[in-house]
Amino acid sequence: MKHIKKWLLIGLVSVSTLLLTGGAFAATRTSVAGVPISTYCSVYAKDVATKSVAINLIIKIKDDPTLKESLMRQYGTFVSLGKIYCQGEFAPEMYEIVVSKPPVITTTTSPTNSTSNIDISNNTPIINTQQGVFSGDEDYFTGYDETPLASLNSQQRETINQRITKAKNEFVEIVNELIQDGWLKAEDRNEMAGKISFKFSNNCNQLDGKILVRQWYNQFNEPIENELINLYVTINLCFTYSYEANYETFLDRIIYHELGHYYNYFHDLDNSEFAKICRLDGQNICANSDFVSPYAKSEPDEDYAETFAYYVYDKKPVEGNKLQQKIDYFKIRDPRYQ
Numbered sequence: 001m002k003h004i005k006k007w008l009l010i011g012l013v014s015v016s017t018l019l020l021t022g023g024a025f026a027a028t029r030t031s032v033a034g035v036p037i038s039t040y041c042s043v044y045a046k047d048v049a050t051k052s053v054a055i056n057l058i059i060k061i062k063d064d065p066t067l068k069e070s071l072m073r074q075y076g077t078f079v080s081l082g083k084i085y086c087q088g089e090f091a092p093e094m095y096e097i098v099v100s101k102p103p104v105i106t107t108t109t110s111p112t113n114s115t116s117n118i119d120i121s122n123n124t125p126i127i128n129t130q131q132g133v134f135s136g137d138e139d140y141f142t143g144y145d146e147t148p149l150a151s152l153n154s155q156q157r158e159t160i161n162q163r164i165t166k167a168k169n170e171f172v173e174i175v176n177e178l179i180q181d182g183w184l185k186a187e188d189r190n191e192m193a194g195k196i197s198f199k200f201s202n203n204c205n206q207l208d209g210k211i212l213v214r215q216w217y218n219q220f221n222e223p224i225e226n227e228l229i230n231l232y233v234t235i236n237l238c239f240t241y242s243y244e245a246n247y248e249t250f251l252d253r254i255i256y257h258e259l260g261h262y263y264n265y266f267h268d269l270d271n272s273e274f275a276k277i278c279r280l281d282g283q284n285i286c287a288n289s290d291f292v293s294p295y296a297k298s299e300p301d302e303d304y305a306e307t308f309a310y311y312v313y314d315k316k317p318v319e320g321n322k323l324q325q326k327i328d329y330f331k332i333r334d335p336r337y338q
């Protein structure tokens with residue numbers, strides 16, 4: 001439990017609530033098993049897209065095999081209820097998954113400080129980080145599954161090739177801009193080398209991106225280092241005028257959003273100051289209008305990435321005290337004003 005990110009916990013809260021009710025749950029238009037239907041269905045939709053809850057259960061079962069039977073039963077209930085109650089309730093937009101690993105440090109050094117500040121330099125993890133080496137813009141990109149492209153005609157294929165080229169150029173430009181503005185560091189190019197990829201979707205309405213980050217902990221269960229596993233953006237196999245006309249905006253929003261997570265996980269590990277603006281005891285205390293997008297409401301890390309994207313990309317003025325506080329969170333960290 002302690003090695004997972006908060007949003008995975010949300011999924012497990014739903015599952016354990018189900019267990020407590022012994023299956024005799026009450027489902028209304030607004031809640032499933034005592035959990036607000038939007039929360040339940042956002043976790044369910046994420047699990048469908050990324051197997052996030054399932055992966056988390058596998059990690060727990062590995063830690064303690066005696067839990068296997070009860071966790072699998074809970075998971076079965078979680079999925080069956082999702083199938084029944086989440087139809088059309090939540091449209092998947094952008095999903096990420098953060099998978100963490102158990103402690104990897106086996107040496108017995110004592111912690112050099114007990115503050116909550118994470119000082120990576122004082123903890124040398126015994127891990128084999130296969131960091132990429134960046135020497136040119138093409139080095140960011142790794143291969144992708146081209147199977148979905150097989151049925152396209154040659155003109156469509158040409159359009160997709162242009163979109164891929166466009167996506168690569170936009171990624172490079174946005175990373176360069178964020179480095180120039182100080183949000184990212186030049187070394188981040190090595191972290192990203194060989195890990196940026198593309199996926200294809202037939203759904204015209206789906207904006208999709210994913211960042212997979214592995215978190216490393218020391219024996220005191222303090223996060224010491226994050227490792228980028230991969231980051232992808234989806235390119236839609238959609239040939240409508242409106243998709244084509246909006247393609248660059250779609251693309252930029254996804255890239256800024258995913259790099260917002262990257263900034264969070266690599267340069268702003270403790271985002272509790274941000275998270276508490278809209279959360280009290282784990283409950284959302286913000287109104288819909290306090291979020292820059294409906295997706296931002298799904299959980300604090302998504303709110304963080306969406307608000308980051310809004311701050312550095314959309315740059316529009318906002319109304320509302322809570323939303324202004326979230327924008328200010330980035331404003332006071334904006335390296336351009338330091």
Ligand SMILES: [Zn+2]
Nearest residue numbers: 094096302305
């Ligand atoms: Zn996200």
